[in-house]
Amino acid sequence: MTFDPASFVFTQPGAPVAIRASTVLPARRENIEITTEDGKVLVGELALPESGEITATLITLHPLPTHGGFMDSHVYRKASYRLPALAGVAVLRFNTRGTHSLRGTSQGSFEEGIGERYDVEAAVRFAVDRGLPNRWLVGWSFGTELALMYGAVEPVASAVEGAILLSPPLHRATDVHLKEWAASGKPLTVLVPEHDDFLQPAEAAERFSLVPQARLLGVDGAKHLWVGEKYAARVLDEIVDDVTEAGAGADGLPREWAGPFATAA
Template identity: 65%
Template structure:
């Protein structure tokens, strides 16, 4: 059976709630592999005022595929004031500032539930949250999809450089906000940063070929032994 955009592979899926330090309840989902996970993706979604949520397609497809294909746990959640099919998180959009408590709540959940090796995977607005608020000792590294570097400043990049954890930016060739050449200049101040330009891609990564590139690059950094990711699975799986 070919893995298609709508394919959902086996995982142990659980609706979860996160409690923030400022008293809000956020809704989310944890998808676990059938055996012990080797690492955890903590997913930070795109801008909620422009439709971003925990079900934004790259994050949803990561949760549908990577527990089965790469033994990764995938934690997705709606930041404050964000709604999806799972429900609506309490609070109101904080323009990247109040969301510092949301990032902390997700990492606290991962720690309390002994989820191994947390990596932040941010997309667009989510990359800003990762850079600004993700410098937690629990975090092994971050993967940034379509980073705009608007709310996240050079000071945040300098702080990540000092943090010292791996940082990979996947930058679409035709991104609306930051393209590979400029991204390479901006991220040069982070010695451990890697900028990967993706030919033909756009900010929203529409199309199965680009989804597969993104998921492959995530796995390459976190569990390379699981590569290459299969494009087919046995019928009935």
């Protein structure tokens, strides 16, 4: 069965509650379908603020699907649970071609980051067509390769403000793609875990020196998958700081919530 985000049951606590991995804050959530130029139908979810203006839009590109990556990879799931309520940020998540999650399975099959170009373009086009403002690519692991390869060239480049990369391995993305980002002048923030399995901060600083406007942050103690609430929360703080005018605040996003909330299974 396809998961229905309307099935979350919200309750009003008597006192503020700690925001945990399974805490779902209020948002307008809908299952979506995105059709690519080569005819594939991709499944996803769009989470919007319940009210007020949308401060930014995240178009998320998930980790490698052949190694367990999908739209529900935990940092993106937490972004969709929290950021519409805490920061007014819209979160668009989707499964690239051939990828399966509780939402369903996107048509097609894994194409090593080549055919996925159409997936990136289609997701950005969907966000534009829906009138979602201040659009940013957010890539994680394999998703950073897609952001780097296709985010600084048309038709994507003119439709996004910039990109945020989580744990970039730089396996498929090359110096050519880095130089395209440099030439675009678009902001690029790179979060590199201290104990990453593929690219650690010192080497990342050397590789990304090709992009003068890149802002690289090494995160002490973190690993490639950002496991642990401490590290997931740090990622969300950095994202909100980059994409919104107000930012996450001096102490980061709130770690407690006093309004209605649900608990994910």
